[in-house]
Amino acid sequence: MGLQFTVLASGSTGNATIIDNGEKMFMVDAGLSVKKLEELMQERGVSGHHLEGLFVTHEHSDHIKGLGAFARKHNLTVYANEATWGAMERHVGKIEPEKRVVMETGETLTFGSLEVQSYPISHDAAEPVGYTFTHNGQKLALATDLGYMSDKVKKHIIDSDVLVLESNHDTEMLRMGRYPWNIKRRILSDVGHLSNVAAGEALCELLTDRTKRVYLAHLSLDHNMMDLAMLTVNTILENNGIFFKKDEFPLRPTYHDRPTPWDEVKRK
Incomplete structure (x- = not known):
């Protein structure tokens, strides 16, 4: 195995x-x-x-x-x-x-x-x-x-077959949300969480021929939705010339209340 x-x-x-x-x-x-x-x-x-x-x-x-x-x-x-x-x-x-x-x-x-x-x-x-x-x-x-995607983090994860990557929030949903501003500021800071846009921009540099799948993780229940996260990330990839056939689409969801299926890292 x-x-x-x-x-x-x-x-x-x-x-x-x-x-x-x-x-x-x-x-x-x-x-x-x-x-x-x-x-x-x-x-x-x-x-x-x-x-x-x-x-x-x-x-x-x-x-x-x-x-x-x-x-x-x-x-x-x-x-x-x-x-x-x-x-x-x-x-x-x-x-x-x-x-x-x-x-x-x-x-x-x-x-x-x-x-x-x-x-x-x-x-x-x-x-x-x-x-x-x-x-x-x-x-x-x-x-x-991840507060932000540093060069040091990129060096550690760029050569992965499968990546579980934070896509925590939609920035506008967070800004308009019910959290007090000090918490919003913390989430948006360099020691907070990675946004959908930041995740997409990071993947433009991280995706290689070796990458099989990327799981979007640690989504905020209040300030994100999985469909929105996937759409945002995929749009950024396409805007940067990174396209996938439907059956080769590498993005996968995670859930706050149930487990993902077992996934063998090398399996297409």
């Missing part, structure tokens, strides 16, 4: 993704209740005892809500950098020392044929990261909670 994954949930109400290479299975983030995480996993035919460990991107609640209880229940090793450990420790409760692993930003860990590397991102958290997963030449990149 090749490298496969399912995005269990993605958005401001909670985030979790499972990656499996046939030898090891990991979760990235656990931003939902234990009950909800287990329900979503059951929909994809797996449970907590299948997991080897759990990687953390940053300490915001929509990424760690169920982390402590879920890790303790299933005896999981948790991987995060030192700053994230410090920021989330009081929220996740006690993690036994042997299950608490410091994975510094930029470090690569190897689990058999699976390599996991973290890379720095711009977000208003202690030391937020994204992750890439590589197995026998297949590469999956997770890139959400």
